[in-house]
Amino acid sequence: MLVSRYSKPEFNPYENDDLVLETPDGPWRAPRAEGPLSARLGIPGSKSLTNRELVLSALADGPSLLRAPLHSRDTALMAEALRELGTLIEEVPGEGAFGPDWRVTPQELTGGSSIDCGLAGTVMRFVPPVAALALGPVAFDGDPHARKRPMRATIDALRALGVDVTDDGRGTLPFSMYGMGTVAGGELEVDASESSQFVSAFLLVAARFENGLTLRHTGAVLPSLPHIEMTIATLAARGVEVSSEASGTWQVSPGPIAGREVDIEPDLSNAAPFLAAALVAGGTVTIEGWPERTTQVGAQLERLLGLFGASARREGTDLTIDGGLGVLGGSSLAGIDLDLSEGGELAPALVALAALADGPSRITGIGHLRGHETDRLAALAAELGALGGAVTELDDGLAIEPRPLHGGLWHSYGDHRMATAGAIIGLAVDDVEIEDIGTTAKTLPEFPALWRNLVRPQAAAGTVSIDPFSSGALGLGLG
Ligand SMILES: O=C(O)C1=C[C@@H](OP(=O)(O)O)[C@@H](O)[C@H](O)C1
Ligand SMILES: C=C(OP(=O)(O)O)C(=O)O
Numbered sequence: 001m002l003v004s005r006y007s008k009p010e011f012n013p014y015e016n017d018d019l020v021l022e023t024p025d026g027p028w029r030a031p032r033a034e035g036p037l038s039a040r041l042g043i044p045g046s047k048s049l050t051n052r053e054l055v056l057s058a059l060a061d062g063p064s065l066l067r068a069p070l071h072s073r074d075t076a077l078m079a080e081a082l083r084e085l086g087t088l089i090e091e092v093p094g095e096g097a098f099g100p101d102w103r104v105t106p107q108e109l110t111g112g113s114s115i116d117c118g119l120a121g122t123v124m125r126f127v128p129p130v131a132a133l134a135l136g137p138v139a140f141d142g143d144p145h146a147r148k149r150p151m152r153a154t155i156d157a158l159r160a161l162g163v164d165v166t167d168d169g170r171g172t173l174p175f176s177m178y179g180m181g182t183v184a185g186g187e188l189e190v191d192a193s194e195s196s197q198f199v200s201a202f203l204l205v206a207a208r209f210e211n212g213l214t215l216r217h218t219g220a221v222l223p224s225l226p227h228i229e230m231t232i233a234t235l236a237a238r239g240v241e242v243s244s245e246a247s248g249t250w251q252v253s254p255g256p257i258a259g260r261e262v263d264i265e266p267d268l269s270n271a272a273p274f275l276a277a278a279l280v281a282g283g284t285v286t287i288e289g290w291p292e293r294t295t296q297v298g299a300q301l302e303r304l305l306g307l308f309g310a311s312a313r314r315e316g317t318d319l320t321i322d323g324g325l326g327v328l329g330g331s332s333l334a335g336i337d338l339d340l341s342e343g344g345e346l347a348p349a350l351v352a353l354a355a356l357a358d359g360p361s362r363i364t365g366i367g368h369l370r371g372h373e374t375d376r377l378a379a380l381a382a383e384l385g386a387l388g389g390a391v392t393e394l395d396d397g398l399a400i401e402p403r404p405l406h407g408g409l410w411h412s413y414g415d416h417r418m419a420t421a422g423a424i425i426g427l428a429v430d431d432v433e434i435e436d437i438g439t440t441a442k443t444l445p446e447f448p449a450l451w452r453n454l455v456r457p458q459a460a461a462g463t464v465s466i467d468p469f470s471s472g473a474l475g476l477g478l479g
Contacts, residue, residue, distance in 0.1 A: 027409060028437035028448060030426020031455040033328055036283030039454050040318075043271045043287055044098040045070035045264035046296060047443045048227060051078045051122040052234045053262055055130060055204050057104035058087040060238065062259030064104045068096030069264045073442045074120040081127045084113035085134050096264075098446065106259070111136020111179045119143045119373050119414060119442065124173060125197035128154050129205040132163045135181035141174035145414055148172060150371045153198040157190050161209075185209025185254070193219030194371050199250070200231040206252035207240045217248040223341050223368045230295035237262070265291045268298020270444045272349035273420040275301055275321040277454055279310050279333060279353060280427045282326025285454070290319035297343040304346065307336045308353055327428050333357035335402070341365030344372070347398075348421035351380050354400040355389050356428055367396035373442070374413035383410050383422065387429065407431025416442040423451055 050070040055078070057064035069075060079089045079102070086107045094101030111134040117124035124142060131138040141147075152171030159165055161183050167175035185206065192198040199217060206213035222228075232242045232250075238258040243251045271287045278285040291299075302312040302319065309331070311322045325331035335357045340347055344366045354361035369376040377398055381391040387408050390401035407430050410422035419440050426432035440447035 024437065024448075027433035027435050030410075030423045030432040030434055031452055032430060033277070033281035033326075033427040033455050035281070036326060036329060037278055037281045037285055037323075037454065038283050039274070039277075040286040040288065041274065041450060041454070042097055042289055043266040043268075043274070044072070044444060044446060045096070046267040047072065047074050047270075048122065048230060048267075048296070049234070049264050050075045051120075051126065052200075052204065052231060053264065054078050054082055054089070054102070054104065055126050056234060056238055056257055057259065058082045058085070058106050058109075058130065059133075059205060059208055059257050060104075060106050060259040061256040063106070064259045065092075065261040066102040066104065067094050067261065067263045068098070069102050070267060070443065071099035072445055073118055074122060077116060077118045077120050077123045078127070081115045081117070081123055082130070084115055085127075085131060085138070086110040104259075109134035109179070109181075111138050114139045114141070117142035117146055117173060119146045119149075121149065121195065121197050121372070124149065124151060125154055125195065125201045126204060128158060128177060129201050131177060131179050132158060132161065132183050133181065133205065133208055134179040137176055137178050139174065139176040143414065145374060146173050148371075150194040151175070153190050153192060153194065154201065157188055157198070157202060160188055161185065183209045185211040185213045188213055188215045189218050190215060191219040192217050193221045193223070194368050196222065196224035196227045199228050203228075203231050203235065203242060203250060203252060207235070207255050207257050210254060212254040213250075213252045215250050215252075221341065221365075221368075222248060223344055223365070224297070225342050226295055226297040233295045265289075265294055265296060267443065268294065268296040268301065269343075269345050271298060271319075272301055272346050273352075273424050274450070274454060275305060275310075275319075276349050276353050276424050277427055278321045278323035278326065279305065279308055280323070280327050280356060280424060281455070282323050282329040282331070284320050284322045286318050286320040289317050290314070292317070297346065300343055301346065304338070304343075304350060305353075307338065308333045308357065327356050335359030335361040335400075337362045339365040340397075344369050345417065348376060348380060348415075348417040349424060351384075351391070351398055351400060352421040352424035355384050355391070355402060355405065355425065357400075357402050359402070361400045362394070362397065363400070364394060364397035366398075373415035374418065376415065376418065379411070379413050379415065379418050380421065383418070384425075386410075387425065387432070405429045408433070410434050412436040412439045414439050416440045416444065416447075420444075420447060423447075427455065
């Protein structure tokens with residue numbers, strides 16, 4: 001089995017001592033908020049956009065430049081997977097505050113490789129259809145828990161397209177396939193009820209199939225629709241039109257995928273714990289570089305945090321969430337009743353807030369979170385329960401009864417969003433320790449440092465204020 005831990009590339013993108021990456025050996029004591037926040041920060045690039053643009057760049061008819069991409073374990077794994085298939089991906093100096101740009105030069109795709117998917121859904125779902133266009137065998141495996149994530153839809157779809165796949169019948173990693181160098185395409189049925197990524201994966205490569213693709217989703221539910229919209233938008237920007245004549249059906253004509261220069265937006269879902277912190281500690285948190293228009297589901301945070309009682313304001317490219325007095329200052333958080341099927345990746349942060357609210361909450365439409373980095377419904381219920389909370393698993397979600405919480409060890413299950421949910425609780429509850437905070441490197445290696453800055457009291461004002469990334473404070477240390 002391939003098991004890799006993420007380690008930052010040799011370059012040090014940060015000229016700011018506040019952003020030294022922390023990788024504690026033992027549990028990480030979650031900082032307690034000591035007063036209302038007045039924080040301002042930038043967030044590294046979107047995982048979902050970076051990994052889509054890497055895939056599309058590898059399939060394109062010319063070179064691409066990804067500006068300010070995310071540098072994290074999931075994107076490093078994607079870059080490595082595409083390199084394994086022959087793509088040239090180089091780091092080049094750029095303007096981004098969190099690492100270099102990526103120049104991608106597509107090459108003929110070649111097999112004869114092993115792909116480490118880590119725990120990255122985007123790698124395990126997006127890369128196999130690309131490998132179908134390579135000539136030769138390609139093996140896929142990942143972390144121990146990755147072997148529990150649903151992959152049957154990928155395996156079945158590859159076979160339906162005529163690709164030879166060898167697996168053990170469990171519908172998970174590991175499996176291997178034999179790419180024939182070309183795929184005819186045509187009609188394809190996919191049950192994407194367990195993950196929208198099964199749809200995105202085949203749409204991303206479909207223009208390279210000889211006959212294009214008509215893909216029909218057959219399952220009863222389809223989660224994370226904005227992520228499919230994101231796939232369609234990234235394709236459109238490269239000249240590939242995806243049409244949809246009926247709900248759950250998409251058509252892609254064969255044709256070239258254009259190389260392009262693209263600015264990667266900040267990861268708005270990774271902004272969730274930072275914005276949520278304003279409701280817990282009180283005061284304001286401002287995220288810089290918030291896009292005016294985006295397909296990222298994190299854009300819904302303005303509305304979703306409003307349900308708990310926050311107010312939001314946009315000034316230029318800043319989004320500010322104002323948590324008023326916050327839980328710690330004595331204001332109450334409203335309980336919520338929410339169908340979150342569109343934005344399941346926001347659930348851990350929202351569940352943490354719900355556990356600190358004044359009334360009960362129900363978050364539904366997220367049964368598919370059982371197939372995420374861990375079974376997030378079970379993990380959230382267990383970890384909040386262990387701190388004195390009362391969280392009940394529903395068929396497709398969670399019911400949360402706020403209770404007084406106490407400190408304790410919060411397990412991360414190798415899941416970045418479990419770790420950051422624990423950090424939200426730790427703002428308000430003494431002695432919360434996060435087991436394996438390093439797992440945040442999956443999408444945000446800077447999390448521990450950014451979080452510490454967030455809650456660091458500002459001596460003079462008695463509030464915290466961080467501004468490490470504005471006005472070019474972070475230059476690249478690349479010569
Ligand atoms: O396509 C993508 O980039 C993603 C789609 C969603 O997956 P699911 O549909 O499996 O929830 C989301 O939760 C995940 O974080 C990223
Ligand atoms: C579900 C997630 O990730 P993945 O891309 O591994 O599916 C997530 O980041 O919340």
